[in-house]
Amino acid sequence: MSRRLSPRARKSWIVVHVVVSVGWLALMLCLLTLGATALTTDDADTLRTAYRAMGMLGDALIVPLSLLTLLSGVVLSLGTPWGLFRHYWVATKFWLTLAATAASVFALTARLHDAVHAVARHPTGSIAAMHLGVIRYNTVIVPSVALLLYLSIVVLSVFKPWGRRATDDRVRVGCR
Numbered sequence: 001m002s003r004r005l006s007p008r009a010r011k012s013w014i015v016v017h018v019v020v021s022v023g024w025l026a027l028m029l030c031l032l033t034l035g036a037t038a039l040t041t042d043d044a045d046t047l048r049t050a051y052r053a054m055g056m057l058g059d060a061l062i063v064p065l066s067l068l069t070l071l072s073g074v075v076l077s078l079g080t081p082w083g084l085f086r087h088y089w090v091a092t093k094f095w096l097t098l099a100a101t102a103a104s105v106f107a108l109t110a111r112l113h114d115a116v117h118a119v120a121r122h123p124t125g126s127i128a129a130m131h132l133g134v135i136r137y138n139t140v141i142v143p144s145v146a147l148l149l150y151l152s153i154v155v156l157s158v159f160k161p162w163g164r165r166a167t168d169d170r171v172r173v174g175c176r
């Protein structure tokens with residue numbers, strides 16, 4: 001895309017981008033809170049509630065937030081002088097977000113469904129009777145890794161380190 005966004009359109013896309021991408025980060029914080037609650041509780045009903053809530057949040061939000069983050073990021077990259085592969089910080093964000101989107105849509109969703117199905121099979125009874133195995137750890141580890149990744153992407157976004165890629169000599173007009 002060689003055309004640039006107007007200042008108003010650029011600001012509007014930045015609003016969308018920041019809301020959905022930081023919303024994605026906040027979703028991981030919520031999943032981590034619920035996963036940690038399920039890991040540490042002795043109460044089977046608390047654990048069931050936590051896993052059901054994780055399933056609902058995941059099903060409703062993972063796909064729209066991850067795809068909108070990617071879409072708004074690509075629009076801002078191509079519609080501004082930043083470019084998609086012109087600066088290391090943007091290219092790094094792009095590849096990290098692409099990997100995070102794939103991991104969220106496939107791996108994280110699958111781990112959440114494991115938890116939801118495990119409690120659905122045991123609507124009553126103790127935690128031990130559910131034979132949860134690694135599910136209790138996965139539902140903490142996966143959101144923790146995702147949270148650390150998104151926090152580093154926020155740092156990249158604000159500090160914009162490493163400068164331009166050597167292959168591109170265009171002037172940095174309009175970059176902040």
Ligand code: HEM
Nearest residue numbers: 021070073074076077080082093094097150153154157158
């Ligand atoms: C979890 C993923 C992401 C997070 C948390 C995130 C976060 C942010 C934040 C907080 C800003 C505002 C920074 C500022 O104005 O100083 C920003 C700007 C920006 N982001 Fe992202 N972002 C993500 C993914 C992406 C992706 C995948 C791309 C590109 C493909 C991208 C491209 C950009 C660009 C080009 C800007 C600068 C916009 C401008 O100044 O006009 N972002 N991002």
